[in-house]
Every structure is written in structure tokens, then in C-alpha cells.
Amino acid sequence: MKIRQTVLVAFVFLVSWQLSGQEEITIRIKEGMPMIPVALPDFQFTETSLPNNEIKNLIHETLWQDLEFSRVFKLVPREHYSYIARFNASAINFKDWASIQANILISGQLEIGADERIIFSLKIYEVNSARFIFGRNYGGKKDLCRMIAHKAADEMMKHFGEKPLFTSKIVYVCETGSDKEIYIMDYDGFRPTRITFNNYIDMLPSWSANNEKIIYTAYRHLSPDLYMFDIYSGKTELLSSGGVNYAADWSPGADQIVYTSSKDGNTEIYLKDMKTGQDKRLTFNPAIDTSPCWSPNGREIAFTSQRNGTPQIYVMDAEGSNIRRITTEGSYHDSPAWSPDGMRIAYVSRIEGRFDIYVFNLKSNDIIKLTENAGRNENPSWSPDGRHLVFSSNRSGKYQLYLVDYDGRNIRQITSSGENKMPKWQRLLK
Amino acid sequence: MKKLVVLFMVLSLIMLFTACGKKAAKVAPVQGPVVEKVEEPITQVEKPYLSEEEIFQQKTIEELNKYQVLKMINFDFDKYQVREDMKPLLQANADWMLKFSTVQVLIEGHCDERGTIEYNIALGEKRAEAAKNYLTSLGVNATNIKIVSYGKSKPLVHGVDEATYFQNRRDEFIITKK
Numbered sequence: 001m002k003i004r005q006t007v008l009v010a011f012v013f014l015v016s017w018q019l020s021g022q023e024e025i026t027i028r029i030k031e032g033m034p035m036i037p038v039a040l041p042d043f044q045f046t047e048t049s050l051p052n053n054e055i056k057n058l059i060h061e062t063l064w065q066d067l068e069f070s071r072v073f074k075l076v077p078r079e080h081y082s083y084i085a086r087f088n089a090s091a092i093n094f095k096d097w098a099s100i101q102a103n104i105l106i107s108g109q110l111e112i113g114a115d116e117r118i119i120f121s122l123k124i125y126e127v128n129s130a131r132f133i134f135g136r137n138y139g140g141k142k143d144l145c146r147m148i149a150h151k152a153a154d155e156m157m158k159h160f161g162e163k164p165l166f167t168s169k170i171v172y173v174c175e176t177g178s179d180k181e182i183y184i185m186d187y188d189g190f191r192p193t194r195i196t197f198n199n200y201i202d203m204l205p206s207w208s209a210n211n212e213k214i215i216y217t218a219y220r221h222l223s224p225d226l227y228m229f230d231i232y233s234g235k236t237e238l239l240s241s242g243g244v245n246y247a248a249d250w251s252p253g254a255d256q257i258v259y260t261s262s263k264d265g266n267t268e269i270y271l272k273d274m275k276t277g278q279d280k281r282l283t284f285n286p287a288i289d290t291s292p293c294w295s296p297n298g299r300e301i302a303f304t305s306q307r308n309g310t311p312q313i314y315v316m317d318a319e320g321s322n323i324r325r326i327t328t329e330g331s332y333h334d335s336p337a338w339s340p341d342g343m344r345i346a347y348v349s350r351i352e353g354r355f356d357i358y359v360f361n362l363k364s365n366d367i368i369k370l371t372e373n374a375g376r377n378e379n380p381s382w383s384p385d386g387r388h389l390v391f392s393s394n395r396s397g398k399y400q401l402y403l404v405d406y407d408g409r410n411i412r413q414i415t416s417s418g419e420n421k422m423p424k425w426q427r428l429l430k
Numbered sequence: 431m432k433k434l435v436v437l438f439m440v441l442s443l444i445m446l447f448t449a450c451g452k453k454a455a456k457v458a459p460v461q462g463p464v465v466e467k468v469e470e471p472i473t474q475v476e477k478p479y480l481s482e483e484e485i486f487q488q489k490t491i492e493e494l495n496k497y498q499v500l501k502m503i504n505f506d507f508d509k510y511q512v513r514e515d516m517k518p519l520l521q522a523n524a525d526w527m528l529k530f531s532t533v534q535v536l537i538e539g540h541c542d543e544r545g546t547i548e549y550n551i552a553l554g555e556k557r558a559e560a561a562k563n564y565l566t567s568l569g570v571n572a573t574n575i576k577i578v579s580y581g582k583s584k585p586l587v588h589g590v591d592e593a594t595y596f597q598n599r600r601d602e603f604i605i606t607k608k
Binding site for chain 2: 247260
């Protein structure tokens with residue numbers, strides 16, 4: 001009888017162990033999941049619309065690039081469309097689209113008024129079942145063409161159970177000459193907007209949990225301090241005093257920030273309650289402690305510490321206890337960035353004078369290298385869906401911002417004027 | 431037979447010469463060539479001499495900083511300990527600051543570009559702090575010193591060699607008040 005019980009316990013244990021193992025496998029399958037083949041034929045104008053091809057092509061091209069970037073959808077090559085009859089929104093021949101391997105068909109129609117106001121109607125069809133899945137109408141002015149396409153791409157993501165990211169923004173520092181100011185741009189590098197005009201050194205911006213505020217560091221009064229800028233009201237508020245203050249990261253719960261400060265005489269990590277303004281010191285060490293970064297569940301903080309001689313990545317509980325070292329090899333690591341799914345930490349390593357971006361998997365302890373043999377690569381930041389990262393690199397001579405997928409594929413440059421550094425991607429849009 | 435005679439003659443000649451050489455060396459040392467001494471007549475131009483006190487009185491803060499009355503110090507790669515060869519410079523800075531004790535000084539810590547932005551700010555501050563501690567250990571009043579770190583955002587020189595990096599890994603001593 002006793003033996004049977006132990007066997008049963010062992011069996012239950014095995015099953016639960018297998019289940020947890022299975023969970024991990026499911027996620028891996030998701031990442032390697034075949035992408036959904038999508039056909040995106042040319043958009044059509046309504047009968048009353050102005051035939052403005054510039055607007056039509058811009059929306060089409062932007063949507064095309066978004067979907068191609070997604071790693072969720074795969075676009076059926078344009079040249080395959082010539083094998084079948086031209087797309088006709090009022091009489092869709094689904095068999096034709098099935099014959100060129102499309103699973104999803106996107107139909108777009110434009111109504112462009114004399115004042116260049118646009119109404120874009122999006123319709124999504126499932127090809128094999130010849131079924132209309134969903135549709136949306138977007139209205140806006142000519143200068144918002146790209147935004148209309150990004151909205152449509154986000155809608156596609158949401159409909160297929162993925163997180164939207166195409167309307168998300170990136171905050172960064174742009175240097176022109178000796179001036180270093182903060183800018184915000186679309187995820188793909190378009191529509192940059194300058195948000196600081198102060199002629200000080202501005203650096204290391206980061207988003208608030210609701211994406212409405214930006215905390216950055218500025219050398220306004222000789223020593224660098226943290227400032228909080230409200231995007232909607234335009235107001236700036238001083239958050240710190242005494243010593244060097246920088247590298248703030250807002251908690252996912254929105255009520256706290258962690259940051260680096262030397263106000264007590266040594267660079268340590270502090271937690272600030274954003275409601276009361278109270279500071280709590282988290283690290284107590286004569287060495288350098290810096291670059292704090294929240295885990296997405298708000299329970300842990302990754303940071304850089306030189307307590308064992310060289311800068312390494314550590315993780316501690318949000319109260320400052322239970323400190324564990326994450327990086328074990330190499331002698332220089334910094335800039336940890338926790339992935340939105342909580343499973344991975346991206347960071348920068350210096351190995352033989354080269355700076356590259358690595359991703360550490362907290363479950364499997366695997367490390368993958370995202371950049372190779374191309375300049376100095378710094379300050380990684382994850383996309384809201386965790387499939388991409390933005391980072392800065394001087395591979396082209398000057399520092400510019402680049403996007404890369406979680407597995408190191410599809411590196412592309414998104415900025416080109418001035419020098420651009422320290423990018424931070426917005427969090428998941430609600 | 432002929433060969434033997436020749437060999438004998440050669441040998442005796444060699445012996446004769448070596449004997450002569452030795453004798454000559456012992457008797458009279460070889461005289462070097464005649465060297466004409468080249469001299470330039472000293473011009474009697476008097477450089478205007480200013481004492482440290484006069485410099486301090488006459489110059490503005492900007493000029494004092496420009497002429498670096500307080501000397502810059504450099505650091506080893508990834509390190510923030512004061513190098514042995516930089517200690518005399520700090521000693522000179524301390525002496526000057528003790529002499530003109532009303533002076534307020536800002537120590538700026540800087541790094542070379544071979545580090546991350548965040549870590550370099552911390553490293554630069556450690557460098558500034560190391561100099562501050564050294565100066566206070568020599569008797570300089572700590573309230574006369576402020577420190578700041580610019581990390582790698584203000585390189586002194588641009589380049590990608592060790593000499594450039596060495597120049598950029600530095601503490602600058604900026605006089606902010608006389």
C-alpha cells in the first residue's frame with residue numbers, strides 16, 4: 001500500500017514536472033511557429049474618392065512593412081499575384097488566392113476627400129473557408145497615413161492573439177554637434193519629434209508605465225539629475241537631488257521607480273515612491289551598483305554591480321534582498337533589459353574590446369548573441385511584444401539606432417541623421 | 431718549403447704588430463679629433479616673472495582654468511585608483527589649494543569610450559571621488575571640493591588608440607570660485 005502511494009506521488013510529480021516542461025516547449029513552438037501567409041493586394045478607391053496614388057501606396061507600403069516585420073505574418077511575394085486574376089473587392093475569387101498559398105487576404109479601400117481627409121476601410125478574409133473575418137474603418141488626415149497603416153497592422157496582431165506594437169514609439173537621444181536632446185519617433189524610425197529644448201546634456205530617457213511621461217537625466221545644475229517630462233501637459237519636474245542621479249526605470253505597477261544615485265556618497269540603487277517621493281535604498285555596497293531594470297511582474301530588479309571586481313548582471317527581489325548573479329563568464333556586462341514575457345534578459349557584454357548584445361534565457365540558462373562583428377552595440381530595449389529589440393550601434397561610423405529580432409535576425413537601421421543613442425521602446429499599449 | 435717561409439714571415443709580422451699596438455696603447459692614449467665648442471651668446475632678456483600669488487590675483491577663473499593651474503590626472507583602463515605617477519600632480523594641486531584656501535574646485539571624472547554609458551557614469555564618479563579623497567587626505571578642506579561625472583559623454587580627444595583613450599580617462603580640476 002505504501003509503495004503504491006509513493007508510486008502515485010512519483011507519478012503525480014512526474015506529470016506535473018512534464019507539464020511544466022511542456023509549458024516551456026509550447027513557448028518555443030510559438031517562437032518557431034510557421035508564419036501566417038498573408039496576401040495584401042493593391043488597395044482600391046471608392047467611386048467618389050480622389051485617385052491619390054501617393055496616399056494609397058504609402059498606406060499599402062507601410063502596412064506591408066509592418067506585417068513583414070511582425071514575425072507573425074509572412075507576405076505572399078508580389079510577383080505571385082500576377083499568376084492570378086486581378087483582385088476585385090466585390091467579387092473575390094478565393095480559389096485563386098488559395099492557389100498562391102495565401103491563408104489570409106487583406107482588402108483595403110480608400111475614400112480620399114477634397115480636403116485630403118482619408119477613410120481607409122480594411123477587410124480581412126480567411127481564404128480557405130472563403131470567410132470574412134473582421135473589418136475596420138480608419139479616418140484621418142493625409143499626414144497620418146503611416147499611423148493609419150500602423151493601426152491596421154496592430155489590429156491584425158490583436159486579432160491573431162498577438163500583442164500590438166506598430167503604433168508604439170521609441171524615445172532616444174539625438175546628438176547634433178555638442179547638443180544632446182531627447183526625441184520620440186515611431187517604432188520604424190519615422191516621424192521623429194523633439195521633446196527637450198534645453199542645451200544641456202540630456203540622456204538615458206525611459207517611459208512611465210502608462211507611456212505618458214518620460215524620465216531622463218540632464219546636466220542642468222552641474223551634477224546630473226532626474227527630470228520627469230509629461231508628454232501631454234509639457235511640464236517638467238525635478239525628481240532627484242544630491243550626487244549623480246540617472247538610469248531610472250518605472251515599475252510595471254506604475255507607482256515606483258528604481259534609479260542609480262550617489263547621493264549618499266557611492267553609486268547605489270534606490271527605489272522611489274512616486275506618490276510620496278520617499279526614497280528607499282536597495283543596495284549597500286562600496287562597489288558600483290547601477291542600471292536597475294524591473295522584471296515585468298514587478299517583483300524583481302536586474303542591475304549591474306562591480307561588487308566582485310568586474311561589472312556583472314545581478315537580480316534581486318524588489319525589496320533589495322535575495323541577490324543572485326546572472327552573468328558568470330566575461331569581465332564586463334551592463335545595460336540589462338528584461339523581456340516583456342519575463343523569460344529573458346538582454347544585456348551588453350564587452351569581450352576582447354567588442355561590445356555586443358546578448359540575451360540570457362532565465363529558464364534554460366542559454367545565452368545567444370544578437371550582434372556580431374559590427375561596431376559597438378549598446379543599450380538594448382525590448383519591443384512591447386518581446387519579438388524585437390532596438391539598440392544603438394556605431395557600425396556605420398556614427399551611432400545610429402537599429403532593430404533586431406529576438407534571435408538575431410533582420411537587423412535594420414532606423415535612424416540616419418545626427419548621432420542617435422540610448423533608445424527605449426514603449427511598453428505594451430493598453 | 432716556400433710555404434713554410436711565407437707562414438713564418440706572416441706570423442712574425444702579426445706578432446710584431448700586436449706587440450707594437452699594446453705598447454702604443456700603454457704609452458700614449460689616442461688623441462680625439464679637435465672639437466670646436468659652439469656657444470650662443472646669452473641674450474639678456476628678462477621674462478616677466480609672476481609669482482603664484484600674482485597669477486592668482488590677476489587672472490580670472492576662466493584664465494586660471496585655461497592655463498591649468500590645477501593639473502589633470504589620468505587613470506588606468508577600467509580602474510579608478512590613483513596611479514603612483516599621478517600622485518605628485520595631486521600633491522601639487524593640494525599644495526595650491528591649501529595656499530589659496532578660498533578656492534572652490536569641481537572635479538570632473540571622465541572615461542574613455544570603451545564602456546557602457548551607465549557604467550561609465552559610475553566609473554567617472556569613482557575617479558572624481560578618488561581624487562577628492564586623496565586631496566582631503568593631504569589636508570584640503572572637503573567642503574571646497576565638489577565632484578561630478580560625465581562618463582564618456584565629454585571626450586577630450588577623439589581617436590581609437592591607447593594614447594587617446596589614456597588622455598580621455600581623466601579627472602579635470604575646474605576652479606569654480608576664487
